[in-house]
Amino acid sequence: MAKRPYDVLPGDHGARIRVNIHGSYILRVPRLNRGTAFTHDERVQLGLEGLLPERVTPLEGQLHRAYTRFLRAATPLEKYAYLQGLRDRNTVLFYRLLSEHLDEIMPIVYTPTIGDAIQEFSLWFQQVNAVFLAIDAPDRIEASLRASGKGPDDIDMLIVTDSEGILGIGDQGVGGVLICIGKKSLYTAAGGVDPDRMLPVVLDVGTDNLKLLNDDLYLGLRHARVRGERYDAFVDAFVQAAQAVFPHAMVHWEDFGASNAHRILNRYRDELCTFNDDVQGTAAVVAAAVMAGVSAKGERLRDQRIVISGAGTAGIGVADLLVDLMVSEGLTPEEARSLFWATSSRGLVTDDPHLRFRDFQRPYARVVAETDGWTVDEPARIGLADIVRNVHPTVLIGTSGQPGLFSEAVVRDMAAHVDRPLIFPLSNPTVLAEATPGQLIEWTDGRALIATGSPFGPVTHEGVTYTVAQANNALVFPGLGLGVAVCRASRVTDHMIAAAARAVASLVHLRTPGQSLLPSVRDLRRVSATVAIAVARQAELDGVAGVPLTDPVQQVFDRMWQPVYPELLFGDDDPTSQVL
Incomplete structure (x- = not known):
């Protein structure tokens, strides 16, 4: 070398x-x-x-x-x-x-501006510090990873995408590498992960985006997206090569399509240190907001009735983590899942054999017979208004991508039966939000506890100014990655994700009307350090920490890279003798 x-x-x-x-x-x-x-x-x-x-x-x-x-x-x-x-x-x-x-600057280096940059990637291309792996050349995977010049102890994290599910813009082919670079920037700025110890990776398996395929400037493979056994073999070849070249690195999966995100995570979660931000990161930050809201009401999580409107990768990830947290309060998994109602584009997820649902949705399928006595608008399809009317949920979570789905009628119906409803329109960008905070506050007379997926400004209602919590994954993933690196965890366990959510929620103390359900992004360094300590401690409890935690607070602080010019030493002699 x-x-x-x-x-x-x-x-x-x-x-x-x-x-x-x-x-x-x-x-x-x-x-x-x-x-x-x-x-x-x-x-x-x-x-x-x-x-x-x-x-x-x-x-x-x-x-x-x-x-x-x-x-x-x-x-x-x-x-x-x-x-x-x-x-x-x-x-x-x-x-x-x-x-x-x-x-x-975060909205510039990440969402929403990153979406525009991704779509212009091939036109604006400059040298990118990342690894590009092509499904048409699987024999070159290991050599490509080694070409980064990094050794087996040099990388803490591989940030990997196949670019199929870029938030709000879908399949973007090889341009999705920029989402990994954006995530890397936040890992460092928010979590203090050394930028040299991360490597963005794009798995180029083709694209179904016809605009890209017909663009002479497009830099990725010019064929349809490969699926099925060949795709799985390519992902597996990458995983094997990554473990050989960077045996201590966490694999962060980013923006995989709904058909692959859960499947890949479940396939490898017991074999290597792996994390999916769309599934687990979203789940943790939303769960933190739910816990903060439930605590503000003086209630328990296990006593809530939760509707997930949009049972995709993010929505079911949220449900899975909330179930784990309810189990920690004494419920069985079956009892916990009975408190959830999930919807897809086909309406309420049920066990009706005529309806097709993805495997990861099936644990939340309701028994068809339980809706027999419901008052519904369309018997052939049970929609959100029907569920709210009959269930009287306490928590409404939107991951549907359908703007305006949380209508005035739905919200007022929910608020008529719940004193302080938790309503989270999480779809982003802003134009896809299920409702705006201003609408929710007006329709509930200021009683709703709100978290959104996109940033919204404060809302004033009847003399009270409401700071709107943004359920931004940056509150979780930088600290989680830092904690994993500090203790050199061999796995990311469900308990570690739950610990991250509890850590974020622990920083929220709602004492006056209008306070945010989540910490501010201005405080991300403190949030990330708090999350990292909790994650590392949980890793040790779960038996997956490779480094003993003698002083976790100091170990996390020492590991956080600071953006200051370092001392420079020159030459091969004793480094203490030639400080510049």
């Missing part, structure tokens, strides 16, 4: 770096490059004399310049392009900017 341009010294987590190259090459390595922040002495010793303007600009000055440039970009996509270029030039400056303006 060729000599690396730099080495992060063991135990320092990026605080000190040994530089193994000289001259202008340093300016081409984002982790080393600090541009005009190189001091004159550093420029002399590193061979950078004359390659930079004379004036030295400290990090704070560079941060001011970068933020000004960001604000001057005219459109969200132009802001994204500027940040992409900055990330590819200067790792520390990019993450410092993102960390200090996280609530403002």
